[in-house]
Amino acid sequence: xxxxxxxxxxxxxFFSFLxxxxxxxxxxxxxxxxxSHGRSDSTNSFLSAWAAxxxxxxxxxxxxxxxxxxxxxxxxxxxNCKNNAITIRIDGTLVAPSDYNVLGHSGNWLKFETxxxxxxxGGTLDGQGTGLWACKNxxxxxxxxxxxxxxxxxxxxxxxxxxxxxxxxxxxxxNGCNTVxxxxxxxxxxxxxxxxxxxxxxxxxxxxxxxxxxxxxxDCVSIGPGTTSLWIENVLCGPGHGISIGSLGKDFEEEGVxxxxxxxxxxxxxxxxxxIKSWGRPSKGFVKDVLFQHATMINVxxxxxxxxxxxxxxxNCPGQVxxxxxxxxxxxxxxxxxxxxxxxxxxxxxKNPCSGIRLEDVKLTxxxxxxxxxxxxxxxxTLGLLGPAGTTLACG
Ligand SMILES: *[C@@H]1O[C@H](CO)[C@@H](O)[C@H](O)[C@H]1NC(C)=O
Ligand SMILES: *[C@@H]1O[C@H](CO)[C@@H](O)[C@H](O)[C@H]1NC(C)=O
Numbered sequence: 442x443x444x445x446x447x448x449x450x451x452x453x454x455f456f457s458f459l460x461x462x463x464x465x466x467x468x469x470x471x472x473x474x475x476x477s478h479g480r481s482d483s484t485n486s487f488l489s490a491w492a493a494x495x496x497x498x499x500x501x502x503x504x505x506x507x508x509x510x511x512x513x514x515x516x517x518x519x520x521n522c523k524n525n526a527i528t529i530r531i532d533g534t535l536v537a538p539s540d541y542n543v544l545g546h547s548g549n550w551l552k553f554e555t556x557x558x559x560x561x562x563g564g565t566l567d568g569q570g571t572g573l574w575a576c577k578n579x580x581x582x583x584x585x586x587x588x589x590x591x592x593x594x595x596x597x598x599x600x601x602x603x604x605x606x607x608x609x610x611x612x613x614x615x616n617g618c619n620t621v622x623x624x625x626x627x628x629x630x631x632x633x634x635x636x637x638x639x640x641x642x643x644x645x646x647x648x649x650x651x652x653x654x655x656x657x658x659x660d661c662v663s664i665g666p667g668t669t670s671l672w673i674e675n676v677l678c679g680p681g682h683g684i685s686i687g688s689l690g691k692d693f694e695e696e697g698v699x700x701x702x703x704x705x706x707x708x709x710x711x712x713x714x715x716x717i718k719s720w721g722r723p724s725k726g727f728v729k730d731v732l733f734q735h736a737t738m739i740n741v742x743x744x745x746x747x748x749x750x751x752x753x754x755x756x757n758c759p760g761q762v763x764x765x766x767x768x769x770x771x772x773x774x775x776x777x778x779x780x781x782x783x784x785x786x787x788x789x790x791x792k793n794p795c796s797g798i799r800l801e802d803v804k805l806t807x808x809x810x811x812x813x814x815x816x817x818x819x820x821x822x823t824l825g826l827l828g829p830a831g832t833t834l835a836c837g
Contacts, residue, residue, distance in 0.1 A: 531564025
C-alpha cells in the first residue's frame with residue numbers, strides 16, 4: 442500500500458466501524474424458545490431476548506412474530522443495560538395467564554423498570570381480565586389483579602400502534618417517567634370492568650398521548666400526583682369515566698399537577714368528560730395551568746366537573762375540607778350533549794376556593810335544551826356560554 446492509499450484507508454476504516462456500530466441487531470423471541478401456540482409459558486424466552494438486547498451496544502430489536510405467546514409475568518430491568526435504543530417490534534399477541542390468581546397480587550403483568558430509550562411498535566397485549574372482573578362484580582373477595590404494562594423510573598419511551606385488551610387492572614401505567622410518547626394506542630375493555638383505567642400517569646413529566654382510542658370501565662386517562670407537562674391530543678374516550686386529574690389528596694404530603702393540555706378529545710357515553718377530583722381531606726397538593734380545548738361530548742353524564750368531595754360509593758369518606766388548591770383551569774370550545782341536566786359542576790374546596798377558572802365557548806345541551814351548571818366555592822369564575830341560547834353560568 443502506498444502512502445496515499447494508507448491515507449485514505451484510515452478514515453474509511455473508521456467510517457465502516459461507525460456504520461457497523463449503528464447497525465441494529467435483531468433478537469427473535471422464537472430463537473430463545475418462545476412458542477406461538479399460546480399453551481406453554483414463554484416468559485423466560487422474553488427475558489433472555491431482553492438480556493441479549495440489553496447487553497448489546499448496537500441498537501437492538503426484539504422481535505415477536507405473529508401468534509399467541511403466553512407470558513406469565515415479567516419484569517424487564519434496564520439498570521445494567523449497555524443499550525439506550527431497544528425496539529420491541531410485535532406482530533403477535535402476548536397473552537396473560539387465564540387464571541387471575543397467577544398474577545393477582547403481583548402488581549404488574551409486564552413491567553419495565555429503570556429503562557432508558559425503549560420503543561414498542563405494534564402488538565396486542567391480552568390481559569385476560571374477564572374472570573377477575575366477574576369475581577369483583579359479584580362482590581366476592583378477589584385479588585387486586587395486575588396492571589398490564591407498567592413503566593417505573595424510565596425515560597425516553599415511545600409506544601406506537603399497541604393494543605391493550607381486557608386488562609385485569611390498569612392497562613398502561615407510567616410512574617416516575619420522563620419523555621414518553623404514545624401514539625395510536627388502542628385500549629379495549631368492557632364498560633363495567635372495575636379499575637381498568639386506560640392510561641395512568643403519575644410523578645412523570647413530558648408524557649404525550651396522541652391519536653388513541655380508549656374504551657374501558659374506568660378512567661380513559663387518569664392523572665395522578667406529580668404529573669407535569671402532559672399533552673393529550675386526538676383521543677376518543679368511551680365507554681369509561683373520562684379524563685380525570687385525580688383522585689388527588691389521598692396524602693397530606695403530595696406533589697401537585699401542573700401544565701396539562703387536553704385537546705380535541707371526543708367523549709362518548711362516558712360517566713365524565715373532563716374531571717378534576719380530590720378527596721375531602723387536608724393536603725399540600727395542587728392543580729394548576731390546565732387547558733381543556735376542543736372537546737366533543739356525546740351523551741356524557743358530567744361533561745365538565747370539579748369534585749373536591751370525591752368519595753365513590755360514599756364508603757369511608759374523609760368528610761373534611763380538601764386542601765388541594767385548583768388554579769388556572771381553562772375550558773375552551775367544549776360542546777355536545779349532556780346525559781344529565783347539570784352539565785357543568787364545580788364543587789370546590791371551602792378552604793381553597795377554585796380560582797382562575799375560565800369557560801369560553803362552552804355549549805352543552807340536555808334533551809335539546811341548554812344544560813345547567815352548579816357551583817360551590819368557585820367565585821370569580823369567568824362567565825361563559827352554556828347552551829345555544831346563551832344561558833349564563835352563575836358562580837356566586
Ligand atoms: C408545558 O408542557 C408542554 C408539553 O406538554 C411543554 O412543551 C411546555 O414546555 C411546558 N411548559 C412549561 C412552562 O413547562
Ligand atoms: C380530532 O381527533 C380525531 C380522532 O379522535 C381525528 O380524527 C381528527 O382529525 C382530529 N381533529 C383535528 C382538527 O386534529
